[in-house]
Amino acid sequence: DAEITQSPRHKITETGRQVTLACHQTWNHNNMFWYRQDLGHGLRLIHYSYGVQDTNKGEVSDGYSVSRSNTEDLPLTLESAASSQTSVYFCASREDTGELFFGEGSRLTVL
């Protein structure tokens, strides 16, 4: 079955370190998204991509970057982790129309 997987599922890191969260989907969807979910804020869009070599900033992109070198993967990098980036991160993908399919999330703690 096609799916979307995130790794690691849990990570603890220190302030200032670089962190990369992986997202891999096997649906061959062109569109991929990264969200963060925090209490009281719901899901907020960080970055998104409509295809290979395309990346765009979302609502809360400061301190994050993504790259899209193939259809299946959209890794999210925190250049210098801050405590404010402690959150649960969700990757999602979809076809050009239709529903978003979410991964199971990556829980990041920055100490």
Place this chain on the structure above:
Amino acid sequence: QKEVEQDPGPLSVPEGAIVSLNCTYSNSAFQYFMWYRQYSRKGPELLMYTYSSGNKEDGRFTAQVDKSSKYISLFIRDSQPSDSATYLCAMSASWGYSSASKIIFGSGTRLSIRP
């Protein structure tokens, strides 16, 4: 003021009760309204989506949109313990290409169904 407001709960009801979950919004351009269900430590999954005003029914679930009041609801009939989850409303002005980047999510209502 947030574009989409949703009571975070938690909401606890006995098994078999009718549950009503609600969201209000401020952007009159929203045309597509979605409800996502999110189980603990899982990603959200689309439960229902409706276009413009009116009702849509799917089994025990009914989604209702009142655009004049900028108010949407999700009703769950004959609620089951397996319905215990966080329910997020979401909405956007369009559905086609590039629309997913413009979906606005509510903060979610945590629902617990007591056996």
